[in-house]
Amino acid sequence: MEIKLKNVGYTYHLNSPMAFTALKNITLTFPAHQLTAIIGKTGSGKSTLIKLLNGLEIPTSGEVVIGNQVIDKYTKSKQLNLVRKNVGMVFQFSENQLFSETVLKDVMFGPLNFGKSEQEAVELAKFWLAKVGIDKDLFEQAPFELSGGQMRRVALAGVLACEPKVLVLDEPGVGLDYVSNQNLMSLLKKLQSQFGLTIIMVTHSMENVAEFADHVVVMKNGAIVRQTKPIELFSTDDSKVELPEAAQFYLKLMKNHQIENELPINKTELINRLLKQFKPNGGTHE
């Protein structure tokens, strides 16, 4: 499912002394079945933008088109439930939202709210818990007894069990160690191809963008500065964005060595490039 924003603006506390414009006239398309990353500094409007994508906030000007449903400032809150069914949202530190007595019940909460029967909800919950890699033995445990990484997976399953067509994630990997982050990101990538999910994620990790995103949107002061493919964003150093570590490393190398000046954006590419350039016999090595 595709999401389009047309001239969208958002102002907090409209008509008050605390009025604050978070988004200015944004026009943007999130293509279907792709993984789009949104990057930008704290306060650039990323979080506000994603709240518009599932009707948690209503734009104060312009319109958000989700599939064939249009949300603008006249939209009534009743109509938003369908939007929320189609667009699932995983919040930052999502492990903190678990509340039920057991893991299984927590995952069933969403489907039950969206009108599934008890039986269907159990099946959905079991299916998605398995997909995110939670062991059957843990289904009847209290969620508070799991590890942080496991709790985050349970929270993800809780959203997936509502069967959304679009999945929005706010910093999915924040606070996880390197391996857990890689596993989570590969899982998302797998879900994207297996179920045709459209994924939109806010992140501060340029490595995640370079390695996993199909599409990247750069935000600054409530506006879109660039939207392109990660390889185009990171392959030259125009100092507008922070580069992934692989590219930064290569850039330092370029200062002292005569090597190809297109930057590799992730680790695999970096290794391949180095192997090619620094062959023990010959190559460009002086």
Next chain:
Amino acid sequence: MLRKSKAYRISILALFIAIIIVQNFVPLFGYIPAGPLSLTTIHITVIIAAILLGPVDGGIVGGVWGILSFIRAFTAPTSPVQPLVFTNPIISILPRILIGVVAGYLFIGLTKTKLKPAISLAITAIFGSLTNAFLVLGMIAMFYRTPAVAHAYGVSDPSLIIKVLMTAVGTNSIPEMILAAVVVPIICLPLLKHSKIK
């Protein structure tokens, strides 16, 4: 040990008071409107405070809720009954203090029995909720059988107030009690497990 320190007691007492304030001021959170009265979830905070910190601190947290309901009745009423009844501190403050005191002592007593912690917690929650319900509704029945209060409850005659209050027990007090009995064990069990109080 951290949980035994005075710093922890002060921090958690302060945070409980902050929760009470937030429950009073964030709409649809501490008070859920339901007819002429509103259901509350704030007694749960007081009961949990009493279980974790004892009857005195439970009473303090309850007292803060009472003072806020008292001020609220003058300045930010959520139902037509509040300005008429809760402007009396005996109804708005005293029962709330007693929730904490009753729940605190009851839980201490129950820990000496052989009951499972989950059961003790649920019993404490039930009696804590009942303290609030009986004192508030009982005092309204005793002191406020006036035409204005009757009308704020939507009945024509003060003699019908008792009937309304009995209905309120069914529509408000019992749901509040069940809510507490469900939520209190979910929240307290993991904590009691860690701190090894049984």
Next chain:
Amino acid sequence: MNNFIFGQYIPGKSLIYRLNPRLKLIASVLLIIASFINHNLLGFIILLGICGVIIQVSQVGWIFFIKGTQFFIYMIFLTSILQILFSNGGTIYWHYGIFTISSFGLQIASLAFLRFLVAIVILTVYLMTTNPAEIAQTIQGICYPLKFVGVNLDDIGLVTAIALRFMPTLTEEVNNLRNAQKSRGVNFEKCSIIKRIKSNIAILVPLFMSVFRRAEQLAATMILRGYTDGKHRTHIRQSNWSKFDSLILIVVLLIFGLILSLNINF
């Protein structure tokens, strides 16, 4: 819901912000008491006039102020309508079934409405223009007599300061949790009572879990920074009482006296 302002501090620089916080509390309480002892129309005109001046001087903006308090004013209005329709006595103007409009009812209802209106305006302005640290200090001041029954005043100050400091944090947390559960299909505004209660569990449980985590972190930090028993704390910010504060106090006392005399004469 976005315009809910009761109890919220809004940073500003107008005259009212610069008054001594204790004076502000004393003045607010005096004016509220004045409105509750008043039975006199002229008295209410004076009090409402003062409310108007206070809102104007506070510079928070009229539209914003009205939007923020309209829910409570509506509730009090509803209470007053009930009192009008159901109270009986004096001259009866209209009667239908159990409904009566009488002079007695109109009098009681309008008195109650005006009193609560004054109280709402004054308390809202007080909370909007007094920052949490100042409120904490004032509360500590009020609790001073408790010192003689063995309560540690510094602990009260500390507890109040921490509670007020975490109020906005917890409010934000409640909103985040509410958003998270909304995304899982909960509709908090339009649903049956049982569902509303259930959806509140989904906020309460995680909120408490996070409060316990925070309390532990906070306690550890306090201990690491040398907190032992809470004695001998000093305040960086000492509130000064200026000549202007005395002037305002005199004015408020005069108003209070005026309202009192208006009611004794009648």
